[in-house]
Amino acid sequence: MHSAKTVCLRLVSEQLLRKNCYPSRSLSPLVYFQALFSSGGVRQSSPTASQPAVIRIPRHMQERIENVRQVKDKSFAKVPTVRPGRLLIKSKNPQHNQSVSYTLGKFEEPVLASKGWKSSKSFGDYFIINSTQDAPPFVSDCEEESKKAGRERAAQRRTFASLHLCTELVETLQSQNITHPTSVQMQTIPRLLQGHNVLCAAETGSGKTLAYLLPVIHKLHEMQLEAVHSEQRMQAVVLVPSRELAEQVTSVARAMGQPFGLQVKVVGGGRGIGNIKAAFCHGQPHILVATPGALLKALWRRLVDLSELRFMVVDEADTMFDPSFVNLLEKILSQTQVAASLAETAGPTPKAQLVVVGATFPGGVGELLSKVTDLGSLVTVKSRMLHYLMPHVKQTFLKVRGCEKVLELHQALKEVEPEKKGVLVFCNAAATVNWLGYTLEEMGVRHMRLQGEMPAAMREGIFQKFQKGHIDVLLCTDIASRGLDTQRVGLVVNYDFPESRTDYIHRAGRVGRAGGSGGGHVLSFVTHPWDVELVQNIETAARRRTCLPGMNKEIHKPSPKTESQEIK
Known part of the structure; x- marks a missing residue:
């Protein structure tokens, strides 16, 4: 049988431990209070046979416990990032949503929807980076600059003639419905x-x-x-x-x-x-x-x-x-x-x-x-x-098992089929392009393939047919992500998640191009744990509205x- 003193000490220590406000971590609560009792820091009234021991905690100790509790509660308080209006980040878990109107503080750590994606329990999770503007930044920047310059000068600043190009060139551009230069053209020419x-x-x-x-x-x-x-x-x-x-x-x-x-x-x-x-x-x-x-x-x-x-x-x-x-x-x-x-x-x-x-x-x-x-x-x-991530392009990240990617791809292709827009499906290897092509053939999906191991005679004309709309689905490796004009592309699918930030920027840049209609959509399948770090970098950049980390910014x-x- 334990003495009444020991029982009371244990009850008090367990209550303090349950509330996470115990002031010392070097000793267990029971040992701490026993030492305190033996040293005279706690007074015990004279117990009788029917009266248990009474433990009185000094005031300075009570204040210290209360301070620890307040600091702990404040450090773990969740900052609400959802406000009325449009969402910048939409997650499967609504607690990870973030409104367009919310701006993270300089030292505020974002709560990522992809935080636990290295775990196998995260399959089926997703989050979406919504588009926040309709016009591409290289077009909207010119419009803002023209507004600042005034209406009278707007027409001069926004035409190729104002860049002192010869008349024949300007007329050739106009014949192709190209009349207003983009920001980069206004600066480079x-x-x-x-x-x-x-x-x-x-x-x-x-x-x-x-x-x-x-x-x-x-x-x-x-x-x-x-x-x-x-x-x-x-x-x-x-x-x-x-x-x-x-x-x-x-x-x-x-x-x-x-x-x-x-x-x-x-x-x-x-x-x-x-x-x-x-x-x-x-x-x-x-x-x-x-x-x-x-x-x-x-x-x-x-x-x-x-x-x-x-x-x-x-x-x-x-x-x-x-x-x-x-x-x-x-x-x-x-x-x-x-x-x-x-x-x-x-x-x-x-x-x-x-x-x-x-x-x-x-x-x-x-x-x-x-x-x-x-x-x-x-x-x-x-x-x-x-x-930066393009603000006029919607981007979806889906944590999915490798065996389920084909079905998810097939569903995405069915959803965009009525729009008759081009779809680029990126794979990291030529072998994956070939295998995926055979699988889609069995599903009855018309497509073409483009990868670097194909002979030159086979590669010739494939992208031109895709550009002209002879086929709507193109399976490809990263050779189709560099510089090619893809104005008709409305959906980019990263069947294999890209291996670097640069690859992601180029793949996502196949939609929302100058002269195209609408911003488009990028759908990325995230399967492997080693892909999650890049996903988290992208999500962090989107939440903070900053450029992707680790990219060169100067010569x-x-x-x-x-x-x-x-x-x-």
């Missing part, structure tokens, strides 16, 4: 017309192709008018990472250069040297669009001459500067006389202007470009929304003279 070397980093779908092609064609037309000799030399090279993108850029360049009689040719890899020779059998073109490997083969066979090159454009720079292309790119740039200052782009023997274009800041760009030009001559045009090791112009 004047810089290139002035003769600067330019690094242009802007969000996907913002019109970067026209941003460099229009000034190139304008200046080549001026050179035609001033030329005194008839011998034709190649004057502009556009380097791209894939054959599909090369065909697309060639199509745009031919349409823009047709009024001036400019010859545009394209060479891509995978077809052998015979096809490359055939491209130059009738002489040098004014503009050559090429993949790095094909251009190097042409240089080694002396099929092309870069001596009078006036423009060297590196498109999709984040891909061109990765390990698979950077060595080829360095060899090409070493054979190109790139201007190191504005003065070297003019005069009797001008050097080439360098234009580097991408949707993300490429890593290693400073180290390589410093070998061929002065980084102080490089003007950086950086978009305000660079590395590494730049010259102090580097000029930076940020799009506002």
Whole structure:
């Protein structure tokens, strides 16, 4: 039998422990109060046979317990993030919702809907990042700028004629219903017309192709008018990472250069040297669009001459500067006389202007470009929304088992089928594209496939058929995520979750592009625990309305003279 004193001590200690307000963690509550009792800190009345012991806790001890309880309650208090109105984050668990009108504090940790997604118990969970605006930021920014400038100047600021492009180019753009420049075009075109070397980093779908092609064609037309000799030399090279993108850029360049009689040719890899020779059998073109490997083969066979090159454009720079292309790119740039200052782009023997274009800041760009030009001559045009999630695109993340992804994909395709919009389904491997294609065939889903291991003859024309609407579903790897024009795409499905932030930005950028209708939707299947960290980074960036963490925001090791112009 325990004594009355021991029983009371145990009751008091258990009550304090249950309320999580016990002041000391080094001793158990029972031992603590026993020590306190024995030292005289607790007074005991003289018990009788029918009267239990009475324990009195000192006032300073009571105050300390109360302070600990208040601090503990405050630290674990949940901040309500849901307010009346539209939701920015909609989760399966309503407690994880966040309103558009709510802004997280600087030191406030967001409560993530994907917090427990590494557990197998989270399958079936989901959250949605809703679109918060209708117009893309590269269009809405121009409208806001025009409003600030006043109604009288709005028309001048928002037309290509105000950028001092030749009349024929402006008329060609108008014939294709392109009348208003985007933010990146308004900033890049004047810089290139002035003769600067330019690094242009802007969000996907913002019109970067026209941003460099229009000034190139304008200046080549001026050179035609001033030329005194008839011998034709190649004057502009556009380097791209894939054959599909090369065909697309060639199509745009031919349409823009047709009024001036400019010859545009394209060479891509995978077809052998015979096809490359055939491209130059009738002489040098004014503009050559090429993949790095094909251009190097042409240089080694002396099929092309870069001596009078006036423009060297590196498109999709984040891909061109990765390990698979950077060595080829360095060899090409070493054979190109790139201007190191504005003065070297003019005069009797001008050097080439360098234009580097991408949707993300490429890593290693400073180290390589410093070998061929002065980084102080490089003007950086950086978009305000660079590395941000596009606010006009809805994005859904679904935690799903691998065996259930096909059924979820089939359901998503059925829901968008009446809209007759294009659907891009991204996989991380060519083998997955093939397997998924066979599975969808058995389900009766019409589709096409595009992946890097396909022979060049099979790949030719696949993306063009998708663009023209001959087929609505395209299964592909990341070769279709870089630079390709996908205005008709209304849904992007990440069947395999992308392996990097850059891949996610490019895949999501296939919807909500300039000239397209609506913002579109990105549906991502999250299956593996190693995908969850990237999902949480994306969700955190959405809740905080910040750019994705871990992305390059500037040129590494730049010259102090580097000029930076940020799009506002």
